[in-house]
Amino acid sequence: MSLRETVELLDQLIAMPTVSADSNMAMIAELAHRLEAAGARTDVMLAPCGTKANLWASIGPDAPGGLLLSGHTDVVPVTDQDWSSDPFQMREADGRLYGRGTCDMKGFIAAAVVMASKVQAQKPVHFAFTYDEEVGCIGAQALIPELQARGLQPKMAVIGEPTGMRVIEGHKGCCEYTTHFTGLEGHGSDPGRGVNAAEYAVRYVTRLMELRGDLMARAPAASRYQPPWTTINIGRVSGGVAHNVIAGKAEVDWEMRPVVQDDAHFVRQSIEAFVETEMLPMMRAIHAQADIRTETIGEIVGLEPMDVNTARDVLMDLLGTNSAELVPFGTEAGLFQQMGMDVVVCGPGHIAQAHKPDEFVAIDQLETCLAMLEPLMTGA
Structure with a gap:
């Protein structure tokens, strides 16, 4: 059931062409609506331009700590790319879902939002969905001081960039x-x-x-x-x-x-x-x-590997792996680490498919992500 709902939501999100040069407001509104229906408290934070926004949402008790699930809503352009089908019309074939943003990173966002209505969090679970990551992490840089001003600091954060569901503890700036x-x-x-x-x-x-x-x-x-x-x-x-x-x-x-x-x-x-x-x-x-x-x-800033990292240890246990890795590509993770959170990068799909024609996420990657999120969100 959760997989079917995730695929249906992902289909809707892909149909929203949130290229960094354009507005992400339709996607933010849809995500806010779904999270509110799941019982979340939501806050849409407009960008100075007025055509983009970050979404911050919280579910579970209003208490310190907890878990943050974060992803960016913008995607890279498809200009001059040779796609086999409409990049903003999701297509399923051979166990894969094709479309711009399927792996980078609307697949993770869809899974996180669907699971929000499936679990009863014992500790706070927060969601941060940002704008303009692809052009300099602008949305996340605007979000961080807002969180600091409000005294909001989850204990650990998962940035759902496509890693093939491998646990990533560090990357370059x-x-x-x-x-x-x-x-x-x-x-x-x-x-x-x-x-x-x-x-x-x-x-x-x-x-x-x-x-x-x-x-x-x-x-x-x-x-x-x-x-x-x-x-x-x-x-x-x-x-x-x-x-x-x-x-x-x-x-x-x-x-x-x-x-x-x-x-x-x-x-x-x-x-x-x-x-x-x-x-x-x-x-x-x-x-x-x-x-x-x-x-x-x-x-x-990069994500610095740390000797003590609760998020890394929890995800390694949930995914049954005994190692965490480093990657060369950048994410918003270091910004959240600077706030004092334990941070990892882990999400469905592979970076090799991102930014290319016929971008895709494998359905079994979404299944693995959902299986990780349920206990992670419940035990946040």
């Missing part, structure tokens, strides 16, 4: 930036009379790539991550308007995923020093208004 270059346009026949923003963007990228080698050498000896060092990725480089015009503007999108916070400081200080002492003096010797400005898109 994720820092995303866009660096803007402003030069001086001119005729391409005399490059020395202008400041080519595209050329300086290339120099900037080259320096970031050099820092990759330094980061490999800084990898902690006992690092369990793969790869074991802090990584830097160049996501987009753009600039200029034509072959024969000195590029007046350029941009570089880049990210790093630090193993430890010291690596993040090292990268930022190194690239800032390169800009201030080498690049800007060269640019401004030709054009005083030339500039390089880095915009922070998001700086999300």
Whole structure:
């Protein structure tokens, strides 16, 4: 029964195209309605834009501690992806449920909401469903101070990202930036009379790539991550308007995923020093208004493996495993850990299926998730 209801709810959620650029209000309203019907106390927290919201809900006694089940409502775009069927119309085939968000991460959300009406929690069970995780964990960053102001702090939290129902106790942080270059346009026949923003963007990228080698050498000896060092990725480089015009503007999108916070400081200080002492003096010797400005898109802390972690131990027992793992991808988990909760990441589906055409979650993964949630929520 719970599985059938979960699949039916997931079908509804997939039909709500909550791409990060768009509103998630219809999904939030549906989740709030269902949780209220299960006896939960709900609070819809609007984003500053007014078209998105976080949902906080609590069921069971109004008491300290308890369990938090958390997931993000937004999904990544399907633009230019070659899907076999409508990505926002869930399709079942070969024991799998296909659709954008099935594994990342509406499958977990559907399971958690369905189970809310099935269990009698002895301790508080809280639900946090956030907006804009895919573009910098913006919703969760807005939620944390609200919880702190209200004195709400569950003892342990499960972030239901797709892990194949493996227990994850740690992941790297994720820092995303866009660096803007402003030069001086001119005729391409005399490059020395202008400041080519595209050329300086290339120099900037080259320096970031050099820092990759330094980061490999800084990898902690006992690092369990793969790869074991802090990584830097160049996501987009753009600039200029034509072959024969000195590029007046350029941009570089880049990210790093630090193993430890010291690596993040090292990268930022190194690239800032390169800009201030080498690049800007060269640019401004030709054009005083030339500039390089880095915009922070998001700086999300990692989930640090802890010696004492009640959430990890409870889930390992429920799932019958004797180990917890680390993953390279980022989640909202570190934000909740900073509040003092014991946190793990565990949910149905696999990250390998996320963000791709024909994203899917296996039905047996949802069954395993439901089987875990019932005793977890009852014994919260």
